[in-house]
Amino acid sequence: MRHTLAVLVENRPGVLTHISGLISRRAFNIESIAAGYTEEPDTTRITVVVQADELELEQVVNQLSKLVDVIKITNLTETDSIQRELAMIKVKASSETRSDVVDIVDIFRAKIVDVNRETMVIELTGEETKIDALCEVLKDYGIIEIVRTGKVALSRGPIPAKNV
Amino acid sequence: MRMSGARAVIECLKQEDVDIVFGYPGGAVLTLYDALYETQFPHILTRHEQGAVHAADGYARSTGKVGVCIATSGPGATNLITGIATAYMDSIPMVAITGQVAVSYIGRDSFQEADVTGITTPITKHNYLVKDVHDLARVFKEAFHIARTGRPGPVLIDIAKDVFAKEIDFHYPDTVNLRGYKPLFEGDSRVIAQVAEELAKAQRPLVFVGGGVNLADISPALSEFVEYTNIPVITSLMGLGCIPDRHPQNFGMVGMHGTYAANMATTHADLLIGLGVRFDDRVTGLVADFASKAKVIHFDIDPAEINKNIIANIRVVGDLKWSIPAMLTKVKERTADAWKALNPEWKAQLNEWREMNPLTYTPREGVVLPQQLIESVSQHADSDAVVVTDVGQHQMWASQFYEFRQPRTLLTSGGLGTMGYGLPAALGAQVGCPGRQILLFTGDGGFMMNCQELSALADLELPVKVFILNNQVLGMVAQWQRMFYNGHYSHSTLKGHTDFVKLAEAMGVTGLRVTQPQEVEGAIQKALAIKGPVVVDVRIPEDENVLPMVPAGGRLDQMIMGG
Numbered sequence: 001m002r003h004t005l006a007v008l009v010e011n012r013p014g015v016l017t018h019i020s021g022l023i024s025r026r027a028f029n030i031e032s033i034a035a036g037y038t039e040e041p042d043t044t045r046i047t048v049v050v051q052a053d054e055l056e057l058e059q060v061v062n063q064l065s066k067l068v069d070v071i072k073i074t075n076l077t078e079t080d081s082i083q084r085e086l087a088m089i090k091v092k093a094s095s096e097t098r099s100d101v102v103d104i105v106d107i108f109r110a111k112i113v114d115v116n117r118e119t120m121v122i123e124l125t126g127e128e129t130k131i132d133a134l135c136e137v138l139k140d141y142g143i144i145e146i147v148r149t150g151k152v153a154l155s156r157g158p159i160p161a162k163n164v
Numbered sequence: 165m166r167m168s169g170a171r172a173v174i175e176c177l178k179q180e181d182v183d184i185v186f187g188y189p190g191g192a193v194l195t196l197y198d199a200l201y202e203t204q205f206p207h208i209l210t211r212h213e214q215g216a217v218h219a220a221d222g223y224a225r226s227t228g229k230v231g232v233c234i235a236t237s238g239p240g241a242t243n244l245i246t247g248i249a250t251a252y253m254d255s256i257p258m259v260a261i262t263g264q265v266a267v268s269y270i271g272r273d274s275f276q277e278a279d280v281t282g283i284t285t286p287i288t289k290h291n292y293l294v295k296d297v298h299d300l301a302r303v304f305k306e307a308f309h310i311a312r313t314g315r316p317g318p319v320l321i322d323i324a325k326d327v328f329a330k331e332i333d334f335h336y337p338d339t340v341n342l343r344g345y346k347p348l349f350e351g352d353s354r355v356i357a358q359v360a361e362e363l364a365k366a367q368r369p370l371v372f373v374g375g376g377v378n379l380a381d382i383s384p385a386l387s388e389f390v391e392y393t394n395i396p397v398i399t400s401l402m403g404l405g406c407i408p409d410r411h412p413q414n415f416g417m418v419g420m421h422g423t424y425a426a427n428m429a430t431t432h433a434d435l436l437i438g439l440g441v442r443f444d445d446r447v448t449g450l451v452a453d454f455a456s457k458a459k460v461i462h463f464d465i466d467p468a469e470i471n472k473n474i475i476a477n478i479r480v481v482g483d484l485k486w487s488i489p490a491m492l493t494k495v496k497e498r499t500a501d502a503w504k505a506l507n508p509e510w511k512a513q514l515n516e517w518r519e520m521n522p523l524t525y526t527p528r529e530g531v532v533l534p535q536q537l538i539e540s541v542s543q544h545a546d547s548d549a550v551v552v553t554d555v556g557q558h559q560m561w562a563s564q565f566y567e568f569r570q571p572r573t574l575l576t577s578g579g580l581g582t583m584g585y586g587l588p589a590a591l592g593a594q595v596g597c598p599g600r601q602i603l604l605f606t607g608d609g610g611f612m613m614n615c616q617e618l619s620a621l622a623d624l625e626l627p628v629k630v631f632i633l634n635n636q637v638l639g640m641v642a643q644w645q646r647m648f649y650n651g652h653y654s655h656s657t658l659k660g661h662t663d664f665v666k667l668a669e670a671m672g673v674t675g676l677r678v679t680q681p682q683e684v685e686g687a688i689q690k691a692l693a694i695k696g697p698v699v700v701d702v703r704i705p706e707d708e709n710v711l712p713m714v715p716a717g718g719r720l721d722q723m724i725m726g727g
Contacts, residue, residue, distance in 0.1 A: 010344060014281060014293070021285045055471055062468035068290040068310060071344040 002031065003057055004076045004083060004153045006161040007046040010069040011037070018067050019046065028052070028060050032085075032150030043071065045161075047152045074161040076153045083153040086123070087131045088113070092142035093120040101141055108134045119144060169297040170199035170328040173261070176304035177205065179336045182232050184208060184595060185261075186216040186223070190236025191276060192263025195328035208595060208624065211616040213240050215588040217247025218614070221256050222589030223596040225575045226550050228381060230257045230311050231592065237263045238276030241322070242283065246582055248318045249287040253579025254402065255379060257316035259307050260288075266326040267295045280322045289317030297330035302337055309340045314347025315466040316379060347465065351482025353490060358478060359437070359461055360494040366435035366459075368510045369395050372418065375402025375578065376440015376464065380484040383407070383571040386439070389492045394504040395437075396514050398426040400447055402578045403440070405568040415514055416523070419447040420714050421560040424521035427712075427720040429514055433458045440464060440484050443473040444579065445716075453719045463487050521725070523564045525708075532681050534558060534633045534704045538565040541603060541631060544688050549601035550575060550593050554586035554610025557639035560710040562605045584613030587630065591617055594626040601629065601692070608634040608658055615667065621697040622672030629691050630673075630699045632664055635706040643709050647724075668699035678702045 009015050016035060023030050029051040038045045050060050061073050076083075093101045098120070105112055105122055108130065114121035124134055128151060135146065155161060167175070173196055177185065184206040189197045200207050210216040213235040220231030231251075235244050241262040251258045265274045281293045290310050292303045300323070307319040363369055377386055383406045390397050390413055397407050398418045407414045416423035418430050430436065436458040441447070448454040454474060462469070462476035463484060470479045480487050495503065525535040538561055545551075547569045553559040553576045568574055575593055577585040590604040611632050621628055633639075641656040665675030674694055678687045678701070691698040712723040 014285075014291075017282060018285055025286045055475075058471055059468065062470075066466070066468055068342060068345045 001051070001053065002077070003050050003052060004081070004151060005048045005050060005061070006074045006076050006153065007048055007064060007070060008038070008072045008162055009044050009046060010071065011042050011044045012069055015044065015069045018069060019064065022063060022067060026059070026063055028056070034150035034152050036152075047150070049151050072162055074155075074164045076155055076161070079164065080156045081153050082156060083127060083151055084125055085128050085131055085149055085151045086125045087135075087146060087148045089122045089124070089135065089138060089146050090119055090144040091122060091138045092118060092144065094118060097141055101138070104134070104137055110134060165334050166331060167334050168195070168199065168328065169300055169323070169330050169332065170195045171203070172297070172300050172332060172334045173304070173323070173328070174199050174203050174205050175334055176301060176336065177232065180230070180304070180308045182230070184223070185232045185234055186210055186219040186592060187234030188213045188216055188236070188240060190240045190263065192237035192240075192265060192325045193234060193328070195325070196234065196261075196263065199328075208591075208620070210588060210591070210620050212614065213243035214247055214584065215591070215614055215617045215620065217244045217258075217260065218250065218582075218585050218588035219592030219595070219617075220258055220260075221247060221251045221585075222552060222575050222592030224251070224256050224258055224592075225589070226572060226593040227596040228572065229596070230259055230308060232259050232261065234261045235263070236276065237265055237280070237325070238278045240276075241280040242278055245283065245287070246580075246584075248284055248320065250577050250580045250582045250585060251318040252287045252289070254375060254577065255316050256318065257311040258318035259311050260318060260320045262320065262322045263328075264293065264322045264324045267324045270295075270324065280320065284320045287318070288320050291320040292322065294321060294323045294327055297327045297332050300327065300332070301335060305337045306340050306342060309342075310345060314345075347483075348481060349483045350486045351480055355478060355480050356487065356490045356494050359480060359491060360497070362435055362459060362461065362478065363393065363395070363437070363495065364498070364506070367507055368433045369435040369437070369507070370429050370433040370458070371395050371397045372430070372436055372438045372441055373397060373399040373403040373406045374439060374441030375400065376484055377403055377406040377488075378571050380440065381571065382484050382488050385488045385492055387411075389488060389495065392492065392500050392503060393495050394500075394506070394511075396429060396511065398422075398429060400441055400444070400578075401563055401576065404563060405571045405573045408569050409567045410569075415518055417563055418720070420449065420716070421564065421710050421712065422714075422720075423518070423523055424712060424723060424725070425514055425517040427714065427723060428517050430455050431457070431719070431721040435459050435461070437461045438463060439488065442469050445473075448473065449714045449718050449720045528705070530680070531705050532678060532684060532702055534561045534635075534702075534708060535565045536681065537631065537633065537678075537684055537702050537704070538562055538605065540684050541688055542566045544692055545603060546601045549573065549603055550597060552576070552586050552590040552593060552602065552604045554606040555581045555583045556607050556610060556641075557635075557643065557708075557710050558605050558607045558610075558633040560640075561633070564710075566605075583610040586610055587614050587617045590628045590630070591621055591624075591626055594628050595624075602627075604628055604630045606630060606632055607639055608632055608636060608662070608664070609638045611664070612662070618668060618671035618673050618697070618699070625696055627695060628697050630697070632699065632701050633704050634664065634701050635704045635708070636660070637706045639706075640710070642706070646707070646709070647713075648715070664699055664701040674698045676700045
């Protein structure tokens with residue numbers, strides 16, 4: 001099963017090395033990892049998506065918790081949460097195909113953020129499956145490159161992950 | 165107080181009650197060594213950085229204090245790696261201080277530069293790179309706190325060369341503020357009651373004692389607990405000494421070279437209480453069949469140990485300093501007589517297994533057997549003597565045939581299995597325990613890996629007694645080749661011409677040789693009587709096996725017996 005973990009860590013040099021090193025050393029199945037600043041200047045929040053059964057998940061959480069720079073880990077899969085990913089897709093779009101691509105962008109409620117004679121860059125925020133679906137459709141036109149942030153997630157309701 | 169970064173490091177060490185450090189100087193730590201010189205801070209110069217780190221480890225294991233070692237940048241620091249990994253695997257409190265190239269040189273592949281925090285991340289409890297002198301005091305305070313609290317472990321502090329020269333107003337913090345590090349001391353007391361209930365219900369209970377009991381210095385309470393409840397005990401290699409070997413309830417070491425009784429007990433137990441153990445593969449054999457009839461109760465300070473290798477039915481997370489006394493209090497709600505009356509058949513069965521299948525060996529005419537030598541040393545040794553080993557056959561024979569009487573009297577690389585650990589660890593133990601006998605059992609393979617430290621022993625007049633069980637082969641490798649690789653002795657033969665007596669003498673250490681059984685007693689007495697360090701080269705046969713043996717990945721009750 002896939003689990004989305006919110007990992008709050010000290011915003012210190014080396015913290016990402018410690019986390020990624022641990023993940024590879026213990027051979028955990030990590031699908032994505034996304035890090036960024038938070039409402040507190042000394043805290044970084046890392047969203048980790050891990051493929052694991054119950055026992056493996058326990059090991060992931062316990063081993064990550066052992067890292068001195070890890071302040072708190074919350075499993076957002078167990079709570080009601082909003083999960084999003086951002087993708088930018090560079091796709092071939094000539095004068096003949098451009099309007100078709102624009103239609104697809106509208107249907108997905110994505111945004112065109114760059115256009116030139118031969119290509120377009122499309123930005124889409126949404127759940128992973130929606131991004132997958134857009135990529136699938138755009139394949140027919142010729143995808144040049146894709147960049148995805150990996151999933152970020154936030155719980156619903158007033159209580160922040162650090163207080164769960 | 166105004167001082168240099170180097171002086172600040174010395175002040176930090178004093179604030180942490182460090183009374184000695186082990187190290188080796190070099191370019192990036194010259195300023196620090198100048199401060200050592202000026203302050204006359206006690207420092208042991210080993211002959212290799214690996215010697216320094218193992219010495220700090222031996223010092224820590226024998227005293228319970230944090231071991232400290234120093235090395236320069238680049239190769240100095242990388243020479244510490246094996247020793248740091250050794251300490252990490254066995255949860256030994258240590259602070260390793262390494263020099264780094266100056267801040268402006270970092271990341272440019274400068275002379276003697278290595279990414280030491282990167283390299284040591286997976287083998288340290290935590291590490292730091294100090295680039296600003298103002299961070300020094302905080303980092304040292306945190307490092308010692310992390311090294312010695314919770315599940316102990318090594319912490320590395322990498323300090324850029326120019327930091328040592330910068331001036332600061334030194335102030336040592338009183339407290340640490342680590343949001344992500346709050347080791348649990350006291351766990352859930354309701355679970356303790358549950359454990360006591362399980363213990364009373366069990367028909368074939370067994371207590372399994374590990375290195376955590378040694379590290380927590382809680383053997384007296386453990387002894388009281390097992391005596392009060394009359395419950396049988398087995399130990400891991402790292403748990404030897406926590407309960408005296410001769411204690412009637414101690415059925416010995418479990419695992420690959422464990423006793424018949426301990427392995428059978430584990431296989432048949434219906435309740436296994438693990439105290440500070442991590443269920444290493446050398447203990448469990450085939451995991452699926454390990455204690456498969458037993459409910460497992462796992463006591464550990466580290467929550468990540470629970471369910472890592474063996475699934476626990478009940479977990480008791482917390483410091484053994486809390487949980488073992490709490491258990492003792494709980495079981496005292498019943499009378500000792502009530503406990504003693506429980507499960508007489510199980511206890512009789514265990515005694516029968518022990519009596520019918522003791523650890524033994526077959527004497528041979530005209531040759532010194534390693535088991536005999538170890539038994540003889542054991543008989544002559546003080547009861548508080550500290551035994552140090554390298555890794556391999558001699559290590560297992562020492563665990564089987566030396567009589568351990570006290571906690572913290574066996575220093576051995578159990579987790580990492582580091583050849584070359586023994587001699588420098590013995591040096592460190594002798595520094596930490598002046599006046600106590602430090603006895604090293606080593607092999608001709610392991611000894612050669614750090615034999616340069618004889619020179620340090622001689623200079624410091626540290627009276628370590630070294631027994632080289634010299635079979636002219638890499639014994640454990642050869643045993644596996646004999647048993648599992650059709651007797652192909654691929655590169656395991658040391659038919660060298662090394663004369664260990666002359667080697668010892670060349671380094672300023674007394675050398676003795678034993679080739680005949682009748683020389684054993686005299687040589688041991690002579691070695692123990694000599695005031696300084698002694699090397700005893702004991703010639704043993706090359707084909708003696710360590711038995712019993714559970715082949716790797718086999719079932720504990722399917723031992724190759726013999727001996």
